[in-house]
Amino acid sequence: MSIDWNTAFAPRALKLTASEIRELLKLINQPDIISFAGGIPDPALFPHAILAETFHEILSNPATRDAALQYSVSEGYQPLREWLAQTYLPKIGIATHADNILITNGSQQGLEFLAKLFIGTGDRIIVTNPSYLGALQAFSLYEPTFVTVPVQDDGVDLAALEAEMAKGAKFFYLTPDFGNPCGATVSLAQRRAMLELAYRYGIAIIEDSAYDQLRYDGEPVPPLLALDSDRLNQPRPLSEATAQGQVIYTGTFSKSIVPALRIGWIVAPQPVLQKLVLMKQASDLHTPTLNQMAMFKVAETIIFDHAAKIRAVYRERRDAMLTALNEFMPDGVSWTEPEGGMFVWVTLPEGLDAAEILAKSIAEIRVAFVPGAAFYPDRSGKNTIRLSFSVPPPEKVRDGIKRLGGLITEAVAALKVDA
Amino acid sequence: MSIDWNTAFAPRALKLTASEIRELLKLINQPDIISFAGGIPDPALFPHAILAETFHEILSNPATRDAALQYSVSEGYQPLREWLAQTYLPKIGIATHADNILITNGSQQGLEFLAKLFIGTGDRIIVTNPSYLGALQAFSLYEPTFVTVPVQDDGVDLAALEAEMAKGAKFFYLTPDFGNPCGATVSLAQRRAMLELAYRYGIAIIEDSAYDQLRYDGEPVPPLLALDSDRLNQPRPLSEATAQGQVIYTGTFSKSIVPALRIGWIVAPQPVLQKLVLMKQASDLHTPTLNQMAMFKVAETIIFDHAAKIRAVYRERRDAMLTALNEFMPDGVSWTEPEGGMFVWVTLPEGLDAAEILAKSIAEIRVAFVPGAAFYPDRSGKNTIRLSFSVPPPEKVRDGIKRLGGLITEAVAALKVDA
Known part of the structure; x- marks a missing residue:
């Protein structure tokens, strides 16, 4: 009698389903993609030297290594x-x-x-x-x-x-x-x-x-x-x-x-x-x-000190994103103006589906983001988008938002034609 | 209305109770204790040099550190x-x-x-x-x-x-x-x-x-x-x-x-x-x-290669423990002869309580071990003991078992008098 794993698992295992972000992140490592998807720090800001030195000290010192x-x-x-x-x-x-x-x-x-x-x-x-x-x-x-x-x-x-x-x-x-x-x-x-x-x-x-x-x-x-x-x-x-x-x-x-x-x-x-x-x-x-x-x-x-340094970098990227959103997003699109963190939250006009826009965005304009519905326990919020500004430099932020603005402008126009 | 945490927790929280081993391990860091308690490797055998070097390489190399x-x-x-x-x-x-x-x-x-x-x-x-x-x-x-x-x-x-x-x-x-x-x-x-x-x-x-x-x-x-x-x-x-x-x-x-x-x-x-x-x-x-x-x-x-080296060390300690058990344990006490690992399992005559012997052992002869009952889901096995031979060198293993053998010999004798 071989095992039917699905009945062997506890009921909670049904809750283990792949997340949109996870599956998406597998696709966005191509170098031509501008990614606003992951909520990850910029590795260029990692304090490499002190980390290398500290690990070496701990592991070389007989008083600490054991x-x-x-x-x-x-x-x-x-x-x-x-x-x-x-x-x-x-x-x-x-x-x-x-x-x-x-x-x-x-x-x-x-x-x-x-x-x-x-x-x-x-x-x-x-x-x-x-x-x-x-x-x-x-x-x-x-x-x-x-x-x-x-x-x-x-x-x-x-x-x-x-x-x-x-x-x-x-x-x-x-x-x-x-x-x-x-x-x-x-x-x-x-x-x-x-x-x-x-x-x-x-x-x-x-x-x-x-x-x-x-x-x-x-x-x-x-x-x-x-x-x-x-x-x-x-x-x-x-x-x-x-x-x-x-x-x-x-x-x-x-x-x-x-x-x-x-x-x-x-x-x-x-x-x-x-x-x-x-x-x-x-x-x-x-x-x-x-x-x-x-x-x-x-x-x-x-x-x-380090936090002050990375804040200066991320602040510039946030500002670049907010400026670009102002410049390139069509009427009917709104967004948050965060005082910190890594994310701007964009709300599209009702009737637009961010997941559909993402598919098109990756295929046509090589810009990635996370559709907002994943963050709603009830899977509402289909017309929302999470944009992370933490990794791309300001000129890439601007370029990506310009492309995305174009795509969304088209989508909004199509919505009006349909209506 | 302040929170009664015990009713706020899920029922599974009742299963979270401190383990004997954990509480015990807090007591045995005094240097005069010979510990057969923890199932831990001997830190003197850790491959310190290659670990220090490897961490340094990874963290110094721009191709790997990010x-x-x-x-x-x-x-x-x-x-x-x-x-x-x-x-x-x-x-x-x-x-x-x-x-x-x-x-x-x-x-x-x-x-x-x-x-x-x-x-x-x-x-x-x-x-x-x-x-x-x-x-x-x-x-x-x-x-x-x-x-x-x-x-x-x-x-x-x-x-x-x-x-x-x-x-x-x-x-x-x-x-x-x-x-x-x-x-x-x-x-x-x-x-x-x-x-x-x-x-x-x-x-x-x-x-x-x-x-x-x-x-x-x-x-x-x-x-x-x-x-x-x-x-x-x-x-x-x-x-x-x-x-x-x-x-x-x-x-x-x-x-x-x-x-x-x-x-x-x-x-x-x-x-x-x-x-x-x-x-x-x-x-x-x-x-x-x-x-x-x-x-x-x-x-x-x-x-x-490293495993071969640590096996030679642990084998010697296991042998020291088995030899000492043969020499110092009274009749009526039996033990396993493991082909590997870190543990010898000792069974005392029925009627002896390993937890009581542990208390006495730490207080009087400064030897630590783990009473076996902790390993029984039904908390039976009160007359069993887990001995780890992985950390003390052979002469300490022998000394510890000699002391423990004396204590258990007394306990067995007392049991006979009671019976």
Whole structure:
């Protein structure tokens, strides 16, 4: 009797389907393509020299090399946890303690762990519509009922959020700063209002802060986690790990230093963190120690200067994209003007299908992007597009948007003829 | 309304409880302790020089450094997958294809993924009794019904296995070569019989082969995966990825090179592997590319010579342990004589509690080990002990066993007085 794998798998395996972004990214490595698709950092900005030097130091020094290569604790490398708690996070307004931090394989693993910890089959979770695709993928494996609240340039629909929170949910997930995919930033007033709702209805908030170092203009808005801590009147810096609060925070060095060392973190109240540490142990024992030691050393040495440097580059590309959109997009097309991050979110006139435009765009004008529907749990948003400006230089950004503007102008004209 | 986390968590969170080994390992870093506890490689055997050199080469070379640090595909680094398929695995009798291989963060992540893919709440899974604790932890999060079959020095109880397979199960998990914890090796005849049962009842086998390079004497027994492939009459080497077979295989470099780069792999039929790749993407995107590139280069260059070198060291320690057990253990105590791996499994007379002996052992004679009950899904085996011989040098092994033998001799004598 041979195995029918499809019946052997658990029901959650049905949720494992290939993503549009993933399949698309396989096509766009041809050199003549201008890609606005992947949300990836520009490798030309990687701090190569200090990374090479740091790895060599750790691996050459008898005092560090064994610890870098041997099994270690699931919580993460202690000096990295302490530096995050004492130096890095306070700079963005967060008071916490090393014992509230778990090191993860990028923030993606943090989201997956939180899904595994909270979501029972059928449980309601609230997400913004649209949301980061990787979060939707991580959550969906645990078979939640997705409940969505709209998010646009001016933030999250609070009335919708309250209505859904009132019905109960395991958590509310959002990317409050120039989020993936739509580039919107949630205002301070909105953050306070969200927290009040979360307190009122007893609902946890997952704050995904992958782009925290990538603000190009405007004033920083305190993280929800910082506002949550303030409310508890915790001393700064905290003298011991906190068991209180309702915000769980995920961060990463993937956008600010390099992605492929896979170093991210979760900040959470003690009852949550204790469970997450045990989950980490059962999942992959620990994040590679060598990578943690190297990232600690590099981040401690360069992060704030380095972030300023990459911000200057990305800001220029964002500006090039916004300028080109103004110049080349036809009437009826709108877009966000993000204060940071990597993405501009474009809304086409109703009736246009971004997936169809993508097929044509790759074939005819060699420009790639991600159709927005992938980011909607309900697969609405067919007339939306995510454009990343992080990799192509400004002249390529302009050239690509010019081509895309032409294609969309034609599509809009055809739509009017049809109507 | 503040959150009651314990009701906010999914039911699976109840399975997240601290392990004895983990808590124990926190205590044994004092230098005067002789530890037979952790199943860890001796860091003095790590190939430091080539690791330092390889990382430096990759990170200094403009042709490799960007790929090493940028986001990458979830399947894993292609040259590593191909080398595993074409060179490494054939040396241990396995014919497979790169497209049947997923790179994971150590084999622990492989076990976690297989649990997530197969286990629905309440599903029956068959494990040996005792089993590797990390596997039990990974599986238990998905809330299976654990069904156990006894394993001892002479292998797995096949009648019990058939009885349980006949009732249906998602998979049967075992570590067939000098397994963790009990050191037993499953004979060729037993492997063939197990496979026949698996075919008869349509049940997948998960073969955990973490110790494949650590055989000290006796002839290698073909992996179950090799026997499974033979039955399918697949050409060697396979010209394309296979969709057939019932054995899923997990491997790692953690024991043969170093643990903390966290590089392992799963070999599986295509329908399984395709799901696992999507799961990897949702879980943490990909294993650190730099680590994969470095491990590929190091493994390709030294693995077989290096494995011969560490085998010589571990063999001597195993022999020292077996000699000392013969010399210092009282009548009524028995143990396995493993052909490889890192563990000797000791059975004390009924009525003795290894956990109590451990407490006394650490306090009085400064020797650490792991009480065997942790490895039994049903928490039986209170009179068993796992001893690891991989780290202490032979004279310390002898000294530790001498002390432990004295303590156990006293305990046996006290038991007789009580009776």
